[in-house]
Amino acid sequence: xxxxxxxxxxxxxxxxxxxxxxxxxxxxxxxxxxxxxxxxxxxxxxxxxxxxxxxxxxxxxxxxxxxxxxxxxxxxxxxxxxxxxxxxxxxxxxxxxxxxxxxxxxxxxxxxxxxxxxxxxxxxxxxxxxxxxx
Numbered sequence: 001x002x003x004x005x006x007x008x009x010x011x012x013x014x015x016x017x018x019x020x021x022x023x024x025x026x027x028x029x030x031x032x033x034x035x036x037x038x039x040x041x042x043x044x045x046x047x048x049x050x051x052x053x054x055x056x057x058x059x060x061x062x063x064x065x066x067x068x069x070x071x072x073x074x075x076x077x078x079x080x081x082x083x084x085x086x087x088x089x090x091x092x093x094x095x096x097x098x099x100x101x102x103x104x105x106x107x108x109x110x111x112x113x114x115x116x117x118x119x120x121x122x123x124x125x126x127x128x129x130x131x132x133x134x
Contacts, residue, residue: 048072 024030048069055064087095 025034052065052068055068056062
């Protein structure tokens with residue numbers, strides 16, 4: 001049998017671990033950041049899914065869906081760590097302005113780019129922004 005002290009200690013440890021997991025959400029800024037990031041990531045995945053289905057609908061080939069995924073995620077895989085190190089050595093404001101301006105230019109000229117290339121270019125620009133905001 002367990003002693004009463006051991007049971008109380010286990011319950012206290014469980015309560016502390018639960019409190020520690022979401023402790024940062026006590027702060028308004030952390031809640032805003034977390035929920036803003038959540039909404040942003042939902043939008044990103046919706047865009048990825050929509051572009052994949054659009055490509056399949058336009059071409060009828062599942063291979064194009066795979067190419068879409070490849071071109072969207074390879075830049076993050078290969079450039080993510082490098083871009084994070086690059087962004088850490090630069091002024092946060094300048095990095096954010098440059099990445100957002102680049103994404104705006106790509107968005108404004110998007111219809112003129114092939115879809116695979118535009119998705120890849122957006123993710124070449126994005127790693128510096130995502131890595132820096134962590």
